[in-house]
Amino acid sequence: MMNRQWLIDGQPRGRAMRESDFKEQSIELAPLGADCARVKVEVLGFDPSMKGQMENIGYAAATSQGDVMGANGIGEVVESNDPGLKVGDKVTGRLCWQEYATVRARDVQTVPNDDLLTARLGPLGGTGLTAYFGLLRHGRPQPGDTLVVSGAAGATGSIVGQLGRLAGCRVIGIAGGEKKCRWLVDELQYNGAIDYKNELLKVRLKELCPGGVDVFFDNVGGAILNDVLARIALGARVVVCGGISRYEAEDLPAGPANYMNLVFQRATMAGFLVTDYASEFSRAHRRLEAWLRSGELQYREDVQEGFENIPATLLRLFSGKNFGKQLLRL
C-alpha cells in the first residue's frame, strides 16, 4: 500500500511561505512493526507557528529539509499491533502531512467520536489551551476590564474574547473584514469589533476604549500592537501570543515604537508558551469542553479538502483568508 506525504523542501526564513516549500512523495508503507498501529489521517489542523517550526526558531522542534511536514491531526486506527489501540479508534496527535501515520499508543490520544471530534484540533486542542492560559494567567482579566484581542476572529483570538466575556470583561475584537467583525459581535457577543482593513484603528480604539485597554491579547504585532500600546490603561497587561503580521516579512520588522508607554502606564508585556502549563492541561480541557457543550463558547472551522491542497491551505493563514480554525479533510 502506498502512502502519500508532503515533505519540507524549502526554508521560508525571512520570506513568505510558498507552496513550493513542500514536495509530494509517494512511498510504499513498510509492514507494521510490533507495538505499532497504522492510523488513516482524516483531518489536519493548521497553525501559524508551523512557519516558525520550519524556520527552526523559538517554539517548535527543529525540522530538516526532507522531513515529512509536522502537524496535528485526527485519524482512525486501521491496523494495530499495539494493545493500547484498536481498529476503529479515533486518535489525535502529531500525525503529519501524510495519508497514513504509524504510531504507538503513547504518541496519540484516543478521543470519542462525537460532535466535538474536530474541536480537538481547535478549541479543545493547543489552540484553546493557548487562549486559556495566555489570557487567564498572563492577561489576568478582571470583571469590568476592557479586553482587546487582535486576530479576534481567528482560532485562538475567538476563544480568548469569549473567555474574557466569561471573566466579566468588556471585549473588543480587531479583525480584518466586515464579515468577521459582524460574527464577533452578533454571534460571540463581543462588545465591539474593529475592522482594521476598513476603519481607522486609532480612532476606533479611542471610541471603543474610552477608559483605555486593561488587557491586550496580541496575535498580530506590527502597527496593531503599536496602536494599542498607545491606549493601554494603568497597570495594563499585554499578552504577546503571536505576530502574524511579521511572519512573512523579508526583514525583521521594527518593534513597537510605543513600548515606553509600558513605563508611563506601569504595564507589563509578557510572552508565554502553552507547553509550560502541561501539568494543568486536563483541568483546562474539562472546563473548555463544558463551555463548548453548554454553548457558552462557540467556534468556527474553516475546512478545506484534499491531500493535494495541504500546502495551499497553510498559506491561507498568512493572508487572513481563513475564517475560524483552519482544517483540511483528506
Added chain:
Amino acid sequence: MMNRQWLIDGQPRGRAMRESDFKEQSIELAPLGADCARVKVEVLGFDPSMKGQMENIGYAAATSQGDVMGANGIGEVVESNDPGLKVGDKVTGRLCWQEYATVRARDVQTVPNDDLLTARLGPLGGTGLTAYFGLLRHGRPQPGDTLVVSGAAGATGSIVGQLGRLAGCRVIGIAGGEKKCRWLVDELQYNGAIDYKNELLKVRLKELCPGGVDVFFDNVGGAILNDVLARIALGARVVVCGGISRYEAEDLPAGPANYMNLVFQRATMAGFLVTDYASEFSRAHRRLEAWLRSGELQYREDVQEGFENIPATLLRLFSGKNFGKQLLRL
C-alpha cells in the same frame, strides 16, 4: 532682595533639548507670608525625566511655558514663619531652578547635615528608590541570575547593579567609555562591563552571558534593548526604566524588533514608576542608607557649579557626559 530663576521657554518635544529652552529672570522676592519659609537653594539634582516633564508626557506633572523649571534640590532655611522649619535647617524637596524657594514645612523634608546630604538627591532620593523598586519588584533577581544593566554607570544604573550584586547575581554593566567600565568592575565589583561605544555589544553579550540574561534593567532603549532581547534566558524579566537613547530623537524611534523573543523565552517586559511604591519608601530608604554607610553601596556624583550653568548641566545627561549623579552647586 532679588531671586534669579530659570523659566521654561521652549518645548523640546520631538527634538534635542537646547539651552535656549530656558530663559533667566530676576525678580524681587515678595515678603515672606505667614506659615512660609525661605530656602536658599544650594544643590540641584538632574534627571533625564526632566525632559519628559517639559514635554508633558507620561510620568511628570504638566508644565507650561513661563514656569520656573521644576527640580529637586537641597537648601538651607534662611528665614521662617513656619513653626515646622527653623533657620539653618537643611531641607530637600522640589526647590526648582532658582536661588530662593518659598516653601511650607509640608513641601520639604528636613534632612541631617551629614556626609550623605547630597546623596538625598541620588541614591537616597528618587534615583535610589527607582533602582530599588524597579530591580527588586520587577526584575525579581535571584542568586545565580545574570543581571545586565544599561546606563550602568549612571545614577540609577550604578545602584541597580550593586543591588543585584547584594541579591547574589552575576552583574554585567553596559556603559559608554572605558573609564566608566573600569569603575564598574574595579570599584563597584561588577562581574563584567561592556563599553558599547568601543566594543561589539552582541559579541560581548554572548561572551559574558553564556547562559543568557535573566534580568535586564534598561535605562537606554534602542539598539541596546534590542540586542539584549536577543540574549534573554528562559523566564527573563526585562525592566523598562528609561530610554535615554530615544529622548532626543526627532521622530519616535522604532521599538525593539526582537520583542517576539519574549514569547520564545516566556519572558516579561514591564514598566513601572517609583511613585507607586510611596507607602514603602521609608523602609527602602532605611536599607539604602545602611548599605551606603557600610560601603556596600557606592556612588559617584558629577558636580557642576554656578547658577548660570544650570541649563547646560541638564544637557550633559543626554550626551552621556555625566559620570555619576548629575548635580549642580549654586
